[in-house]
Amino acid sequence: MSHPERPVRVVVAGMGDTGLITAVNLSRHRRLVDVVGISSKPGLFSGKDLGWRLARPEQWAAKYHVPFGRYRALDGVRLVHGTMTGLDPDGRLVTVESADGATTQEPYDVLVLATGVRSGFWRRPELQGQAQLDQGLRDMHDRFAAAGSIAIVGGGATAVNSAAQLAEAFPATRVDLYFPGDNALTRHHPRVWGVVRARLQRLGVRLHPGHRAVLPADLSPSPGPVAFTTGRPSAEAELVLWAVGRAEPNTAWLPDQLLDQDGFVRVRADLRTPGHDDIWAVGDVAASDPLRASARNLGAELVARNIVATVRGRSGRDLRIPAYAQGSVLGPLHDGLEIFFASGRRVRLPRRPYFAIEHHLTGPLMYRGIRPAPVRS
């Protein structure tokens, strides 16, 4: 694919956390690539930091619910608001049902699969508009704000983030966290749970290790009680948040030949799919390793760089896979944000510098410029 006569058309399928960054990075190379982004949402609507989203939706939305029109780097990217329903890898065509009900075919030279996973009520692949997303945020916040007691079921980062954020935002509410093992956060370095546990206790969260809950068919937030399989008595709560990590890949629209036995997209270490040199995958959908390392660790930047290298006739680099999950776990709390590394070490950014860094550095560096939000009257 070296020295193309016309720009190579790259379709980014899914414009969530990683698809967006991939498109932003590709858009710098306009002579080489012509980028199309397809998304069922009208902007970034992240699945990150569920607790922050429930507790302080306006703050969360300022960072994670951002219309595509505000990203300067997307000015040269053609955006399609629709749901992808099929892929023809031989004809290099993606079938899209757009918001107005029409079905179209998007041709590509290179395809980046970044459709992520679905999980609970907070990560859904369905076609949604701005007003619907705004309303959903407010409604869910109102339900959690009104609850006198909240039970959170789960031992991963989403459950722990939710416990901390809800306990800090609603100090009068009883918050219980139920998880099956002795420790939570088993994908993180063992030191991380020790630090996080102490923090949760200081926030007044009541911790219940050794509690494996009986899961209802519908994992939407619901009134208690919660029953357990581990011989423990049921627990009462006005509202139960099921954060049990039942994430499923958004790949029903893809041919089986691209997928592993769990339905995730098979990738090599450079994030290209084996057997299809023109198809790449990144983010939670890419079966790079059990921790899905390309969803962070600069995976989106890497896939964009590798695609550009390939167009130039060069080879790409491999993803570096850490031994443990890293990043923030609890999200921003009143005293700042703590980031944990795979080594178990951590760094704390006090609140003011954290928001200043977000505003002055992350926007310009990670997204190459975000326009201010219009002032609402």
Ligand SMILES: Cc1cc2nc3c(=O)[nH]c(=O)nc-3n(C[C@H](O)[C@H](O)[C@H](O)COP(=O)(O)OP(=O)(O)OC[C@H]3O[C@@H](n4cnc5c(N)ncnc54)[C@H](O)[C@@H]3O)c2cc1C
């Ligand atoms: C910069 C960055 C920092 C991070 N920091 C942390 C951290 O500190 N701690 C941590 O735990 N994790 C962190 N993560 C990882 C994060 O938790 C998730 O793993 C990440 O959000 C997954 O992104 P994704 O693009 O794979 O999926 P998503 O963000 O879910 O994007 C998928 C998109 O595809 C759309 N879609 C799905 N199916 C279709 C379809 N058929 N048609 C059209 N659209 C479709 C979805 O609606 C969605 O918009 C970070 C990730 C990034 C990129």
